[in-house]
Amino acid sequence: MENAPSAEPTDQPARAAAKPAPPKSEWRDLATFLVKLALIVFVVRSFIFSPFSIPSESMLPRLLIGxxxxxxKWNYGYSKHSLPWSLPLIPGRILPGTPARGDVVVFKAPPGNDTDWIKRVIGLPGDTVQMQNGQLVLNGKPVPKQAVANFVLPITPNFQRCQPQFEQVDAKGNPICSIPRFRETLPNGKQYDVLDQGMLPKDNTGVYTVPAGHAFMMGDNRDNSMDSRFSHEEGGIEFVPLENVEGKAIVNFWSTDGSANWLLPWTWFTAARWSRIGEGF
Structure with missing residues (x-):
């Protein structure tokens, strides 16, 4: 019996062991994700849309605290004030546009240009604006002002400063505030409601002439709004540069009466003013 041939020795070197894949860094992946997310948020807030909350009563009855x-952000062009913290990355204005009379806009309030305010555009460059006995006069013509049903607002943690003469109770005995309301109609047909609580100093003013590149802003709560009728020394904003305008208000996405307790989740729903969600401008 012949012996089986023995295996011949090979001349090929042994294959090198496969190199292990470098370990993944979870922290690095997380940091990369957060940077990308921050960049997306920055672009969206700067150039597309941005949220804004209402801190005061100056735009009653359209906007409530809460x-x-x-x-x-695209309606009127872009400036440094379009960016978070007004980062000086955009010189002047690009793709500039002019608001329409009656638009509700958010802007950086002069003279500091560091605080977001919201008001209604009343006067554009070249317009004259005046108040006479509580009636708005635009370019020498009184703006029609028609009395409508009183504005009724419940007394809640977000609204407690009702003037005594307007305090009432509803059918259930709950305290409410009932304030005289009027409807104004601008020359372009834009209608909106304003509140007039009585004759106060800024219900009669001189004539304001809006300079080029600026707008005249007013709050709908005419007797409780520091706006373009007031000088900087009085705490007002005077004429607002169009460069300061950040964007146009379009829709309410949430509203709360201030009675929610963060530690009691069910109160988040009882405090919500559901009828105001989705209300457009």
Whole structure:
């Protein structure tokens, strides 16, 4: 019997062991994700839309303290004030546009240009604006002002400063505030409601002439709004540069009466003013 041939020795070197894949860094992946997310948020808030909350009563009856709304950023062009913290990355204005009379806009309030305010555009460059006995006069012509049903607002943690003469109770015995309301109609057909609580100093003013590149802003709560009728020394904003305008208010996405307790989740729903969610401008 012949012996089986023995295996011949090979001349090929042994294959090198496969190199292990470098370990993944979870922290690095997380940091990369957060940077990408921050960049997306920065672009969206700067150039598309941004949220804004209402901190004061100056835009009653349209906006209540505790309303949250979205503003669109492309309507009037872009400036450094379109960016978070007004980062000086955009010189002047690009793709500039002019608001329409009656638009509700968010802007950086002069003279500091560091605080977001919201008001209604009343006067554009070249317009004259005046108040006479509580009536708005635009370019020498009184703006029609028609009395409508009183504005009724429940007394809640977000609204407690009702003037005594307007305090009432509803059918259930709950305290409410009932304030005289009027409807104004601008020359372009834009209608909106304003509140007039009586004759106060800024219900009669001189004539304001809006300079080029600026707008005249007013709050709808005419007797409780520091706006373009007031000088900087009085705490007002005077004429607002169009460069300061950040965007146009478009829709309420949330509203709360201020009675929620963060530690009691069910109160988040009882405090919500559901009828105001989705209300447009």
């Amino acid at each position: 309303d949250y709304l979205f503003i669109t």
